[in-house]
Amino acid sequence: MLLFFxxxxxxxxxxxxxxxxLFRMAxxxxxxxxxxxxxGRVPDRLFQLDAAHSLPVIWxxxxxxxxxxAASRMIHDLQQAAPGYRILLSTTTRTGQELARAKxxxxxxxxxxxxxxxAVRRYMRALRPALVVLLETEFxxxxxxSCRTGCIPVAVVNARISDRSWPRYRRLYFLWxxxxxxxxLALAQSDEDAARLVAIGVPRDRVRTAGNLKFxxxxxxxxxxxxxxxxxxxxxxxxxxxxxxxxxxxxxxxAAWPGIVxxxxxxxxxxxxxxxxxxxxxxxxxxxxxxxxxxxxxWIEDPCDLPKGGIFLLDSIGELASIYSLAWVAxxxxxxxxxxxxxxxxxxxxxxxxxxxxxxxNFRGIVGALRAEQAIExxxxxxxxxxxxxxxxxxxxxxxxxxxxxNVFEREAGATQRAVEALLALLPKVKQ
Numbered sequence: 001m002l003l004f005f006x007x008x009x010x011x012x013x014x015x016x017x018x019x020x021x022l023f024r025m026a027x028x029x030x031x032x033x034x035x036x037x038x039x040g041r042v043p044d045r046l047f048q049l050d051a052a053h054s055l056p057v058i059w060x061x062x063x064x065x066x067x068x069x070a071a072s073r074m075i076h077d078l079q080q081a082a083p084g085y086r087i088l089l090s091t092t093t094r095t096g097q098e099l100a101r102a103k104x105x106x107x108x109x110x111x112x113x114x115x116x117x118x119a120v121r122r123y124m125r126a127l128r129p130a131l132v133v134l135l136e137t138e139f140x141x142x143x144x145x146s147c148r149t150g151c152i153p154v155a156v157v158n159a160r161i162s163d164r165s166w167p168r169y170r171r172l173y174f175l176w177x178x179x180x181x182x183x184x185l186a187l188a189q190s191d192e193d194a195a196r197l198v199a200i201g202v203p204r205d206r207v208r209t210a211g212n213l214k215f216x217x218x219x220x221x222x223x224x225x226x227x228x229x230x231x232x233x234x235x236x237x238x239x240x241x242x243x244x245x246x247x248x249x250x251x252x253x254x255a256a257w258p259g260i261v262x263x264x265x266x267x268x269x270x271x272x273x274x275x276x277x278x279x280x281x282x283x284x285x286x287x288x289x290x291x292x293x294x295x296x297x298x299w300i301e302d303p304c305d306l307p308k309g310g311i312f313l314l315d316s317i318g319e320l321a322s323i324y325s326l327a328w329v330a331x332x333x334x335x336x337x338x339x340x341x342x343x344x345x346x347x348x349x350x351x352x353x354x355x356x357x358x359x360x361x362n363f364r365g366i367v368g369a370l371r372a373e374q375a376i377e378x379x380x381x382x383x384x385x386x387x388x389x390x391x392x393x394x395x396x397x398x399x400x401x402x403x404x405x406x407n408v409f410e411r412e413a414g415a416t417q418r419a420v421e422a423l424l425a426l427l428p429k430v431k432q
Contacts, residue, residue: 034111040119055086059129064096067135115140148182161196177201211415223322244342245333256385272314348405375404
């Protein structure tokens with residue numbers, strides 16, 4: 001009965017919101033991309049590899065770029081440990097889709113269907129997954145119900161309940177208690193996340209604390225743009241890499257930049273907006289900033305040295321983590337605005353000192369581990385310039401902070417191995 005009302009509500013939202021979505025699809029390409037797949041059309045490319053098609057499928061779902069990156073090593077290790085299975089990866093966002101296809105090939109990647117029973121069932125019939133693996137908290141009622149009906153084990157990896165979503169889950173406990181009984185295993189990022197999962201309905205004996213996969217995400221090789229950019233920076237020049245910025249944060253960074261350059265005239269900045277659809281907005285802000293700037297897509301065609309006070313706009317996806325290795329100081333975005341923050345471990349792996357704003361709820365556990373070791377600086381928006389200048393000024397302190405961040409990164413590793421071992425234990429049950 002609950003599923004009936006939930007599905008009815010979905011249809012109501014679809015009907016009422018139809019004008020908005022039709023307008024968005026007509027004016028914005030990202031809303032059209034993958035639409036048929038989202039509506040249940042299983043892409044032919046998934047079946048072009050005859051040998052792979054005969055293998056049982058492990059279906060991994062990762063929402064966007066962050067989850068794809070977190071899952072990458074786990075998928076690789078799982079494929080090595082279970083060569084008799086084919087791993088297919090679904091995403092929700094276009095940026096996640098592009099990164100996943102680049103990493104795993106188009107024939108193994110598709111868009112996650114909208115949570116209508118008919119759309120979900122088409123994928124279930126076509127893929128017949130032996131195991132479903134969800135990243136973080138992708139709890140879709142009709143999807144989980146379909147897995148339960150088909151006796152398909154469901155594992156949630158890197159599971160977490162954010163501070164922002166926790167109240168909503170608690171209010172709808174009566175709904176989630178019934179739905180989450182379909183979960184076979186939940187591997188939580190922290191003890192607090194494990195307790196929250198149990199509190200909203202995941203059976204206690206199916207929940208374990210396994211750590212955060214993002215502590216195992218390592219940049220395996222230097223991106224070509226990193227080498228090219230590094231060659232056009234003077235040795236020892238202070239470089240700020242401001243990554244994963246959201247609307248409102250570029251303004252704050254550009255407002256702080258003249259003060260930073262006044263204190264350190266040889267400083268440069270790499271500015272990397274989180275979402276591709278915001279590249280144009282960042283270009284407009286830079287054009288009005290009075291600073292010298294170039295965007296990566298044009299600069300790479302005609303590379304030149306970055307002048308003092310210059311800004312490099314990274315208008316690409318998947319290259320930021322490598323570019324952090326060049327930084328004197330890293331600012332991790334989504335944290336000066338109330339968006340929950342982004343992953344500070346990307347610069348931590350290189351021993352780069354990290355600055356974030358006060359809004360880091362999505363990475364509460366990671367930031368907590370870094371703060372406990374004095375390996376990160378949390379600043380309010382009005383203190384951004386002073387916080388960055390202080391780290392530029394005291395190079396010894398900054399390097400020490402960065403080294404502590406690297407130590408935290410290394411110490412907390414191991415979640416991937418624990419996840420793979422747990423998933424392998426589920427596979428034989430399906431083959432019996």
